[in-house]
Structures are given as structure tokens and as C-alpha cells.
Amino acid sequence: MPCVAVVDTTFARVNMAEEAIKVLKRKVPAIKIKRYTVPGIKDIAVAVKRLFDEGCDAAITFGWVGPTQTDKYSYLAMSIALQMLQIQYGKHVIDVTVHEDEASGEKLKEVAIMRAREHALNLAILLTKGPEGLTPLAGTGQRQGWPDVGPL
Amino acid sequence: MPCVAVVDTTFARVNMAEEAIKVLKRKVPAIKIKRYTVPGIKDIAVAVKRLFDEGCDAAITFGWVGPTQTDKYSYLAMSIALQMLQIQYGKHVIDVTVHEDEASGEKLKEVAIMRAREHALNLAILLTKGPEGLTPLAGTGQRQGWPDVGPL
Amino acid sequence: MPCVAVVDTTFARVNMAEEAIKVLKRKVPAIKIKRYTVPGIKDIAVAVKRLFDEGCDAAITFGWVGPTQTDKYSYLAMSIALQMLQIQYGKHVIDVTVHEDEASGEKLKEVAIMRAREHALNLAILLTKGPEGLTPLAGTGQRQGWPDVGPL
Amino acid sequence: MPCVAVVDTTFARVNMAEEAIKVLKRKVPAIKIKRYTVPGIKDIAVAVKRLFDEGCDAAITFGWVGPTQTDKYSYLAMSIALQMLQIQYGKHVIDVTVHEDEASGEKLKEVAIMRAREHALNLAILLTKGPEGLTPLAGTGQRQGWPDVGPL
Amino acid sequence: MPCVAVVDTTFARVNMAEEAIKVLKRKVPAIKIKRYTVPGIKDIAVAVKRLFDEGCDAAITFGWVGPTQTDKYSYLAMSIALQMLQIQYGKHVIDVTVHEDEASGEKLKEVAIMRAREHALNLAILLTKGPEGLTPLAGTGQRQGWPDVGPL
Numbered sequence: 227m228p229c230v231a232v233v234d235t236t237f238a239r240v241n242m243a244e245e246a247i248k249v250l251k252r253k254v255p256a257i258k259i260k261r262y263t264v265p266g267i268k269d270i271a272v273a274v275k276r277l278f279d280e281g282c283d284a285a286i287t288f289g290w291v292g293p294t295q296t297d298k299y300s301y302l303a304m305s306i307a308l309q310m311l312q313i314q315y316g317k318h319v320i321d322v323t324v325h326e327d328e329a330s331g332e333k334l335k336e337v338a339i340m341r342a343r344e345h346a347l348n349l350a351i352l353l354t355k356g357p358e359g360l361t362p363l364a365g366t367g368q369r370q371g372w373p374d375v376g377p378l
Numbered sequence: 379m380p381c382v383a384v385v386d387t388t389f390a391r392v393n394m395a396e397e398a399i400k401v402l403k404r405k406v407p408a409i410k411i412k413r414y415t416v417p418g419i420k421d422i423a424v425a426v427k428r429l430f431d432e433g434c435d436a437a438i439t440f441g442w443v444g445p446t447q448t449d450k451y452s453y454l455a456m457s458i459a460l461q462m463l464q465i466q467y468g469k470h471v472i473d474v475t476v477h478e479d480e481a482s483g484e485k486l487k488e489v490a491i492m493r494a495r496e497h498a499l500n501l502a503i504l505l506t507k508g509p510e511g512l513t514p515l516a517g518t519g520q521r522q523g524w525p526d527v528g529p530l
Numbered sequence: 531m532p533c534v535a536v537v538d539t540t541f542a543r544v545n546m547a548e549e550a551i552k553v554l555k556r557k558v559p560a561i562k563i564k565r566y567t568v569p570g571i572k573d574i575a576v577a578v579k580r581l582f583d584e585g586c587d588a589a590i591t592f593g594w595v596g597p598t599q600t601d602k603y604s605y606l607a608m609s610i611a612l613q614m615l616q617i618q619y620g621k622h623v624i625d626v627t628v629h630e631d632e633a634s635g636e637k638l639k640e641v642a643i644m645r646a647r648e649h650a651l652n653l654a655i656l657l658t659k660g661p662e663g664l665t666p667l668a669g670t671g672q673r674q675g676w677p678d679v680g681p682l
Numbered sequence: 683m684p685c686v687a688v689v690d691t692t693f694a695r696v697n698m699a700e701e702a703i704k705v706l707k708r709k710v711p712a713i714k715i716k717r718y719t720v721p722g723i724k725d726i727a728v729a730v731k732r733l734f735d736e737g738c739d740a741a742i743t744f745g746w747v748g749p750t751q752t753d754k755y756s757y758l759a760m761s762i763a764l765q766m767l768q769i770q771y772g773k774h775v776i777d778v779t780v781h782e783d784e785a786s787g788e789k790l791k792e793v794a795i796m797r798a799r800e801h802a803l804n805l806a807i808l809l810t811k812g813p814e815g816l817t818p819l820a821g822t823g824q825r826q827g828w829p830d831v832g833p834l
Numbered sequence: 835m836p837c838v839a840v841v842d843t844t845f846a847r848v849n850m851a852e853e854a855i856k857v858l859k860r861k862v863p864a865i866k867i868k869r870y871t872v873p874g875i876k877d878i879a880v881a882v883k884r885l886f887d888e889g890c891d892a893a894i895t896f897g898w899v900g901p902t903q904t905d906k907y908s909y910l911a912m913s914i915a916l917q918m919l920q921i922q923y924g925k926h927v928i929d930v931t932v933h934e935d936e937a938s939g940e941k942l943k944e945v946a947i948m949r950a951r952e953h954a955l956n957l958a959i960l961l962t963k964g965p966e967g968l969t970p971l972a973g974t975g976q977r978q979g980w981p982d983v984g985p986l
Contacts, residue, residue, distance in 0.1 A: 234516045239530045241517030262509035263516045265500045268457060268473050272464035279468060296477050299454045302603045305572060307461035309611035312576035316583060321572050325600050335530040348569045357566035364538045364567045365545030378543040378639040386820045391834040393821030414813035415820045417804045420777050424768035431772060448781050451758045459765035487834040606907045609876060613915035616880035620887060625876050629904050652873045661870035668842045668871045669849030682847040682943040690972045695986040697973030718965035719972045721956045724913060724929050728920035735924060752933050755910045763917035791986040
């Protein structure tokens with residue numbers, strides 16, 4: 227029974243975690259979900275770490291990043307931290323981040339929901355099928371939240 | 379009796395720590411505060427580390443960042459350090475940073491004070507209610523210092 | 531019998547791993563390949579780490595990076611993680627990354643394929659000839675995916 | 683008898699260490715100074731580390747950064763390293779850096795000298811008065827090398 | 835008999851290592867050189883690490899960085915890795931990097947050769963004279979590859 231840490235923020239403008247949890251439960255019925263909500267993206271890594279220490283096998287996180295340069299540096303700091311956690315624990319952290327300069331309004335909401343669902347599916351495949359579960363799609367231009375672009 | 383490290387700087391132009399301490403004491407009456415004041419943002423992480431080693435359970439830090447590109451790189455270095463500390467100790471560091479290019483004069487002072495108070499409240503909730511204490515607000519577009527923007 | 535970890539993504543638009551594996555098998559017939567496919571570049575480091583823990587002696591990874599500033603920060607986070615892995619394990623991670631702002635369409639595909647092959651060859655030389663295997667080419671302006679530029 | 687590591691570079695155009703040592707000796711008469719001069723800013727962190735391992739309790743470093751983007755990335759790498767050292771050892775590293783795009787000629791020299799002296803004073807206060815030694819100045823807009831800007 | 839790791843790349847357009855080795859052997863006749871050639875700058879850190887583990891006391895590395903923003907991020911990742919290595923081992927890594935946007939053609943070649951020689955000399959002084967060997971030059975505006983600019 228795999229345990230997945232689901233970490234999201236109050237800063238985000240879409241409840242992406244909810245969407246992802248639905249997908250995870252449908253694809254991996256025996257899954258155990260542990261949720262942790264933090265204020266913003268710079269609080270995500272420690273939440274993942276705590277849930278890893280409680281035994282979670284993988285994590286999926288939902289960040290939301292403003293449009294300024296400062297926001298982008300915060301995103302970079304968070305990304306580095308999630309990299310360090312992954313290589314410390316050897317556990318996947320699927321980082322679902324929405325950037326406010328990608329789109330706006332309803333379109334941005336749609337991107338967020340689709341990205342959350344599609345990355346939850348990616349995580350489900352990694353958890354159930356292992357290292358080569360996604361290999362049939364290698365190099366095929368998959369996108370999450372936007373249409374796939376296909377192979378060149 | 380939770381102990382919270384409060385770290386601030388002489389570089390900042392608003393005494394944000396004072397505001398945050400009031401909120402923390404009101405929301406978590408049994409709280410123990412340890413304060414550490416340093417010159418600037420690149421001195422914050424080591425102060426947090428020392429207070430964690432003295433037994434603090436969480437930290438809230440108050441940074442103030444100038445408007446130049448160099449200032450932003452200093453912010454990035456500090457942010458990475460606070461991420462590393464959080465994943466080393468498994469303790470929250472709520473990083474309250476004010477950027478001089480956000481606003482100016484009285485407005486910037488107001489942003490700083492409100493951000494300090496609102497993040498102190500976030501920390502109080504995390505300390506008293508745990509991982510799902512903020513979940514009712516997940517994806518609701520909370521902001522600190524500026525008006526909430528709400529969900530999409 | 532050296533074991534090489536081959537990590538690629540579903541985000542990429544060219545199956546670079548396939549090209550590299552052909553070269554590796556031809557140059558190092560006794561080689562053992564372990565493949566791991568992940569969604570995107572921020573998932574690469576943990577896959578390498580897992581395969582290193584399963585005994586792989588080196589890795590070759592295939593990243594694909596979009597043209598935006600955000601994409602570049604993700605590239606930076608991944609690059610830092612691969613650096614940290616390399617200095618933790620003392621094992622090479624040959625990082626083959628294609629950036630969408632290098633070229634487009636067929637030309638980009640050609641760059642990707644050539645870069646994968648040429649870096650696979652670099653790895654084969656490091657594995658079979660050791661630290662001075664590439665020394666005859668030191669300072670000679672080798673490029674992968676684009677024509678060599680030669681020494682000044 | 684506190685020991686302070688003083689690390690500076692041959693790249694800098696002002697002998698800032700000399701100025702800082704005078705202040706430190708006047709403010710903390712029993713102080714022991716260990717000096718280490720390196721070529722440039724990317725050599726500073728290892729010098730601090732060596733002097734920490736020889737028993738120094740804190741460090742003050744003097745960097746000088748050119749005006750190009752590449753220089754700024756070198757500054758960032760150094761800053762991250764000094765952060766990591768501080769959180770590894772729990773010892774302060776007061777990082778006095780002068781950036782060539784701050785001013786030029788005599789003015790830049792004056793900034794460098796004043797910054798060195800003022801940060802030496804900060805360090806002396808931290809060493810002799812501890813975590814709350816600077817608290818009376820918290821949020822008061824102190825600057826080093828330029829005039830203080832005061833609280834908002 | 836000090837052992838120095840000399841790490842260079844096939845990407846570089848000048849054989850800088852060769853120049854540096856000549857200087858090192860002349861200045862430190864008993865020196866032992868271990869050379870390691872890698873494809874590009876992101877492969878340098880692991881080579882240094884391996885040679886440190888084989889007993890080298892210090893390293894000098896020769897990077898060559900293209901003119902694009904992506905190249906600069908690769909430079910940053912490498913620089914951070916070399917910082918981490920230095921503070922892990924307490925050994926100097928003199929990082930000699932040439933950036934293609936510094937100059938071009940013959941001039942760039944001259945910069946590369948002079949920088950390699952001058953930094954080899956710096957390393958020789960650190961190895962033979964220790965922490966204060968370069969102190970007489972502190973704050974004197976030394977440059978490597980370009981003319982010294984002198985103190986302000």
C-alpha cells in the first residue's frame with residue numbers, strides 16, 4: 227500500500243491537490259494519501275520531508291508562482307530543495323507548478339487542473355509500473371496542462 | 379510549550395519581528411520566543427540554525443531586500459539556505475521577506491507589518507493544528523501584505 | 531561489466547536514449563544498461579540516484595528544456611542536482627540536454643540525435659580509457675550536436 | 683579569547699581586511715585574528731572552512747565583484763557556499779562584498795572602507811553581546827558603506 | 835610532495851592545462867600532477883572529487899563557457915559544485931574559467947593562456963607559502979588574463 231505525500235499551498239488559486247487525489251485514488255486504489263497544506267512554495271519542501279519521515283514513498287506537490295523576478299527566484303529555491311530531498315531519500319517528488327505568466331483567468335485554471343491530473347497519472351504509473359513504465363512515451367513530447375506537442 | 383525562533387535584521391526598515399511576536403503570543407499563549415537580530419539577510423540562516431540547536435521547534439524570519447539584481451541574488455542565496463535548514467531539521471522556517479521594489483514609503487511599511495502579522499498567524503496555525511490546519515484555505519489565493527486574490 | 535544508467539523524459543521530443551544506447555552497446559559490448567523514463571527534467575536526478583544505488587557505475591541523462599526563463603531555472607535546478615549526485619557518488623553523469631531555443635524542427639531533431647550519440651561516445655571513452663582517455667582532445671573545441679569549432 | 687577568521691582577496695582593489703582588523707582589535711581586545719588571502723571570491727569559502735577547522739569562532743570575508751553578469755553568478759556561487767558553511771558550523775560569516783557597479787574611483791574606495799569597518803563592528807557586537815546585541819537596531823534601516831536610511 | 839589534480843575539457847578551445855602544468859612544475863619541482871580530461875564544464879566537479887579521493891591536495895580546473903544564458907547557468911551549476919567540493923574536502927580548487935564573451939580569436943587565446951599561467955602561480959604560492967602567502971597582494975587589484983588594475 228503505497229503512501230503518497232500531497233503538499234499544496236494557500237497561495238495557489240486552484241485546489242489542484244483535490245484533483246490529483248481523485249486521479250491517484252482511481253489509479254491506485256490501495257493508495258494512502260497524507261496531505262499537508264502550507265502558506266507558499268518556500269514551505270513545501272519541509273512538508274514533504276516530514277511526510278517522507280512518516281513513511282511516505284513519494285510526493286506530489288502543487289506550487290503556484292507569481293509573475294515577478296522575485297517569484298521566479300523563490301521558485302528556483304524551492305526547486306533546488308525538492309531536488310535535494312529527492313536525491314537524499316531516493317523518492318520521487320512530482321513537482322506540479324503553475325506560473326502566473328503562463329495564462330490567466332479561466333485558461334490558467336484549466337491549465338492548473340489538467341496539469342494536476344496529468345502529473346498524478348504520471349506518478350501513478352511510476353508507482354505501479356516502475357522505471358520503464360513511462361518508457362513507451364519517451365521522447366514523445368508529452369505536456370501537462372497544455373496539449374502534447376508530439377515527437378519531432 | 380513550543381519554542382519559536384524569531385530572526386530579523388538591522389537592515390530592514392520596519393520592526394516586523396515585534397508585530398509577529400504579538401500575534402504569536404496572542405494565538406499561542408504558551409509559546410516561548412527566542413529572538414536573534416543580525417545585520418542582513420545573509421546572516422539569517424546561521425541564526426536560525428543556532429536557535430534550532432537550542433531547541434526551537436520552528437522559526438519565522440524577517441528579511442528586507444533592496445531593489446538591485448545583486449540584492450536579488452543575495453535573496454536567492456538566503457532562500458536556498460533556509461530551504462536546506464528546513465529539510466535538515468524538518469522544522470518550518472516561515473520566511474517573511476519584503477522587497478523594496480514592491481512598493482515604497484508608507485505603503486511599503488504597511489505591507490511589511492501586515493505580512494509579518496499574517497505569516498505569524500500562518501505559523502500559529504501550523505504549530506497548533508498541524509499539516510491539515512491550513513487545508514481549508516488550500517488553493518484560495520491567500521496573500522500576505524497585499525489583499526487576498528481569491529480562487530480562480 | 532560496467533552498468534550505465536540511462537534516464538530520459540516523456541517531455542523530450544526525440545528519443546535520444548535509444549540513439550545513445552546503440553552507441554554504448556557498440557563501443558562497450560559488455561555494458562549493462564538500466565533505463566528509467568520520467569516525466570520531465572526535474573525528475574531525472576532521483577532516477578539516477580536510484581540506479582546508482584542499484585549499482586550503476588555511471589549515468590547518461592537526456593533532458594529537453596523549453597524556451598522560457600522558467601524552463602531555464604528548472605534546467606539550473608536539475609543541473610545543480612546532477613552536480614551534487616556526481617560529487618556524492620564519484621560517478622559520472624553525462625548530461626545531454628537539448629534547449630528549444632537552439633534550433634527548431636528537423637534541425638533540432640538532428641542536434642538532439644547527434645548530441646546523444648557523441649556524448650554516448652564520450653562516456654564510452656571515459657568508461658574504457660579512464661581519466662586521460664579524452665586528454666588527446668583537451669582544448670580542441672569539441673562540440674556535441676553542432677560541428678566542432680576546433681582549437682583557437 | 684574569540685578567534686576570528688579574516689579572509690580577503692588579491693582581486694579586491696582596497697585592503698578592507700586591514701580596516702576591519704583594526705576595528706575588531708579595538709572592540710574586542712582579546713581577539714585572535716587568523717588571516718587568509720586568496721585570489722578571488724570563489725576561493726573564499728574553502729579558506730573560511732580551513733580556519734573554522736583550526737578553531738576560529740566566526741569569520742569576516744572581503745569580496746570584490748566585477749560588473750558583468752558572469753561576475754554576479756560567481757558572487758551567487760560564493761554566497762551559497764558561505765551560507766552552507768554557516769549552517770554546517772553554526773558560526774557567523776559576515777560577508778563584506780563590494781560590487782563594482784555600486785560606485786567608482788574614490789567613492790567606491792570609501793564605500794569599501796566604511797563597509798569593512800561597519801561590518802567589523804557588527805561582528806564585534808555579535809561576538810560580545812550575543813543574539814540580542816543588535817536587537818535595539820532591528821528594523822532601523824542600517825546600511826554599511828552608505829548612509830543609514832532609517833526606519834520607515 | 836603535493837599532488838595537484840588538473841582537470842580540463844575537450845570543449846575548451848585552448849589547452850590551458852598544459853600551460854598551467856609547466857608553471858606548477860617550475861614553481862613546485864616536487865609536485866605530482868594527476869590529469870583528468872572531461873567533455874565539458876558540468877563534468878569537471880566529479881573528476882576533481884575522484885582525484886581528491888585518490889589523495890590530491892588541491893585542484894586547478896579549466897572551464898570554457900559559451901556566450902548564451904544557458905551556458906551561464908551551466909557555469910553557475912559547476913561553480914556551486916566546486917564550492918561544495920572545496921568546503922567538503924577543505925582543499926583549494928582554483929577555477930580557471932574562460933568566457934567566450936570576454937574576447938574573441940587570438941585575444942581570447944591569449945587571455946586563456948595568461949589566465950592559466952597566472953592562476954597556476956597563485957596555486958603554487960598557496961601550496962608553498964600557505965594562508966598568508968598572498969597577503970602582500972591583498973586588495974591590490976590583481977587580474978588573471980587581463981592586466982592588473984591596481985589598488986584604488
